[in-house]
Amino acid sequence: MTHDEHQLAGAYLSRVIEGPSRPLQEHLAQGRSLEELAQAVKNREEWLGPELLRQTASRWDWDRAGEDLDEAERHGFRLLSAQSKEWPEEQFTVAFGYAATGLSSRPRTYREDAVRPHALWVKGQSLRTLTQQALAVVGTRALSAYGAEATRMIVRDMIQHQWTIVSGGALGADAVAHRCAVEAGAATIAVAACGPGVNYPAAHAELFRSIAERGALVSEYPPLLRPARHRFLTRNRLVAALSQGTVVVEAAWRSGALSTLTWAQAFGRVAMAVPGPVTSVASLGCHDKIRRGDAQLVTSGADIRSLLSTLGGLDVDQQYELQFAPDEVxxxxPAELKVFDALSEHKGTETEALASEAGLPLALTVHALMTLQQRGLCRREGITWRRIRHSGAAA
Amino acid sequence: MTHDEHQLAGAYLSRVIEGPSRPLQEHLAQGRSLEELAQAVKNREEWLGPELLRQTASRWDWDRAGEDLDEAERHGFRLLSAQSKEWPEEQFTVAFGYAATGLSSRPRTYREDAVRPHALWVKGQSLRTLTQQALAVVGTRALSAYGAEATRMIVRDMIQHQWTIVSGGALGADAVAHRCAVEAGAATIAVAACGPGVNYPAAHAELFRSIAERGALVSEYPPLLRPARHRFLTRNRLVAALSQGTVVVEAAWRSGALSTLTWAQAFGRVAMAVPGPVTSVASLGCHDKIRRGDAQLVTSGADIRSLLSTLGGLDVDQQYELQFAPDEVxxxxPAELKVFDALSEHKGTETEALASEAGLPLALTVHALMTLQQRGLCRREGITWRRIRHSGAAA
Known part of the structure; x- marks a missing residue:
């Protein structure tokens, strides 16, 4: 099979530099292309700087980009770079942009790795579309019966409101969240800590197949790479970056699931935790995060949506200010606003055209239109929709 | 039976002015005595002011003070006023003093009633001693099995550390908290919303008897007065005022138990709530208070004690500052500090003398001495205790 230069460069760099690379991202930010950078790495060019040369020292001559692209394709995966239409640019701009401001007080390791992936291997639907309204649902592998019940309650509620569920594909909480979405025919994204072609855990092979149908499997790692401890941590960074908020449904003291919450904080995303019985240790990690003010206590999908709406991230006074603002708009x-902006006052537009204009999935567009109609901001005219003139709306 | 003038005046005013009276407290604060005020009410003297004359308009000529004192005595109750040695002056100074600063943003009804009682009817041990280390434990009457388990877990832990449990004597959470203390031979205070001689609820007659043995039954109301809705609210004010913190163990949305928490806030006390399963509605009120920042999330007695220690009420930075302060003292x-202050560097003092000097119950004094010894701040010498010279301690 033949592959274009850009694809080959992306696959080469994905293999040679595993996971996030701050110096590589700095070159990309300065306008260098993947092709240029791949060539420079192969030539060991000095302008790359000592850190990037060090990061590529052991593997720079290991060029199997063509084979990797073929191998990925055999497993149904394609390679995305920042140039791809499906690249979740909006989410990454918000998440990594916030991390770059240094506003977050997160520890050094989080800051060092808080840079974009240079390539993503994806199987399934468009990441850009799926992540327009996405919630990360994570938790312990040793999920209790209560934890499973709470997870299902929240996931069911969120998917009814057209939210995509993002998680790590692991046993326990991740699996319950993914399965709950899949069984309801909803979209869910599993971010793997291993490369395309590896099913980890093996018991989830069938689940991963179902996820890719309406949702997506995502990995930052080259084909057939095995999962490893450090890869779980950087994987969690993508789970948090690809969603507007992260909720931990159950986590014991110092559970690994809490690292996704820390990433969410590092990205300025909404960090949330579900409380549980204090008579068991299963929710200790959640309680601790709430107590320290590192996570907001949430008890339902409605709680979560209210935090993730335009009101999210504001303090109570600001929330009230908005809540009682005279302006419906x-x-x-954010999704409703995009659909509202796509509507015209002067002519009706079909739903598909609105979804395309707003860059949102069709189901979410319909959902947003229903809300806008309820609030008197648009009306249906046969198969089209028209904006209703609104005093507070921009011209 | 004969009673002195002060007792008769207190009993008269307790009957004529039920519950808290802001104008009466203002006169007391200006140095008027109960006797003087009782006489003035009987004479309808104008200097009392229109509000106090209005409050006493319907009952001023109903003087059955002698009979009330006799009736109370038949049920084992005695009358306390601010002049009594057993009066919990310290607690009231903190609570009502804070409320008077207007720092609390609590609603008007809470502020209006946020004044001291003018008389208390008590059966059992000294209120002043019992409230040196006291935690209010309250919650729903419809306590779930989980709520009962959480309540017992917390109460058991607190009484092991010599804390007195204060509650309202009601069904559900109150009863579980009181019973748990009584069964362990620990002190607990039940504040009633009815007068001495009324067992409410009737099913708790035996429980109330046991409470009075090592703890106390308290009421602001004259003998045989029946409970009424408004009396529950003012009763809750005393539950919060008599303790250094209030924890709600389980409360549904808008449960009446939450009013004690609001009182605790009005008094600048530590307000706490125990989370529970989000899959039931039983803990909704607790979760709501935590989410709004009106209560601190607590999961154990250790959590509660750390909030109620010298560190309580400080923000995280201040807590760390103290935690890592070089000074043990x-x-x-507060209790440990009192015992420490009562110790002498130059001679040993017996435990009973220390308890008396510190104004603390003997068991709590011993407990504090053990902690001080562990921290190298005092040492045992036969049957006496001596302070160990400490660089950070005041001379």
Whole structure:
């Protein structure tokens, strides 16, 4: 099979530099292309700087980009770079942009790795579309019966409101969240800590197949790479970056699932935790995060949506200010606002055209239109929709 | 039976002015005595002011003070006023003093009633001693099995550390908290919303008897007065005022138990709530208070004690500052500090004398001495205790 230069460069760098690379991202930010950078790495060019040369020292001559692209394709995966239409640019701009401001007080390791992936291997639907309204649902592998019940309650509620569920594909909480979405025919994203072609855990092979149908499997790692401890941590960074908020449904003291919450904080995303019985140790990690103010206590999908709406991230006073604002438009969620902006006052537009204009999945567009109609901001005219003139709306 | 003038005046005013009276407290604060005020009410003297004359308009000529004192005595109750040695002056100074600063943002009804009682009817041990280390434990009457388990877990832990459990004597959470203390031979205070001689609920007659043995039954109301809705609210004010913190163990949305928490806030006390399963509605009220920042999330007695220690009420930075302070003495709880202050460097003192000097119950004094010894701040010498010279301690 033949592959273009850009694809080959991306696959080469994905193999040679595993996971996030701050110096590589700095070159990309300065306008260098993947092709240029791949060539420079192969030539050991000095302008790359000592850190990037060090990161590529052991593998720079290991060029199997063509084979990797073929191998990935055999497993149904394609390679995305920042140039791809499906690249979740919006989410990455918000998440890594916030991390770059240094506003977050997260520890050094989080800051060092808080850079974009240079390539993503994806199987399934468009990441850009799926992540327009996405919630990360994570938790312990040793999920209790209560934890499973709480997870299902929240996931069911969120998917009814067209939210994509992002998780890590692991046993326990991740699996319950993914399965709950899949069984309801909803979209869910599993971010793997291993490369395409590896099913980890093996018991989830069938689940991963179902996820890719309406949702997506995502990995930062080259084909057939095995999972490893450090890869779980950087994987969690993508789970948090690809969603507007992260909720931990159950986690014991110092559970690994809490690292996704820390990533969410590092990205300025909404960090949330579900409380549980204090008579068991299963929710200790959640309680600790809430107590320290590192996570907001949430008890339901409604709680979560209210935090993730336009009101999310504001303090109580600001929330009230918006809540009682005379302007209906100010109360719209980001997705609703996009659909509202796509509507015309002067002519009706078909739903598909609105979804395309707003860059949102069709189901979410319909959902947003229903809300806008309820609030008197648009009306249906046969198969089209038209904006209703609104005093507070921009011209 | 004969009673002195002060007792008769207190009993008269307790009957004529039920519950808290802001104008009466203002006169007391200006140095008027109960006797003087009782006489003035009987004479309808104008200097009392229109509000106090209005409050006493319907009952001023109903003087059955002698009979009330006799009736109370038949049920084992005695009358306390601010002049009594057993009066919990310290607690009231903190609680009502804070409320008077207007620092609390609590609603008007809470502020209006946020004044001391003018008389208390008590059966059992000294209120002043019992409330030196006291935690209010309250919750729903419809306690779930989980709520009962959480309540017992917390109460058992607190009484092991010599804390008195204060509650309202009601069904559900109150009863489980009181019973748990009584069964362990520990002190507990039940504040009633009815007068001495009324067992409410009737099913608790035996429980109330046991409570009075090592703890106390308390009421602001004259003998045989029946409970009424408004009396529950003012009763809750005393539950919060008599303890250094209030924890709600289980409460549904808008449960009446939450009013004690609001009182605790009005008094600048530590307000706490125990989380529970989000899959039931039983803990909704607790979760809501935590989410709004009106209560601190606590999961154990250790959590509660750390909030109620000298560190309580400080923000995280301040807590760390104290925690890592080089000075051991700065880390002592209020009770430990009292015992430390009562110790002499130059001679040993017996435990009973220390308890008396510190104004603490004997068991709590012993407990504090053990902690001080562990921290190298005192040592045992036969049957006496001596302070160990400490660089950070005041001379």
């Amino acid at each position: 100010q109360r719209l969620s | 700065q880390r002592l709880s």
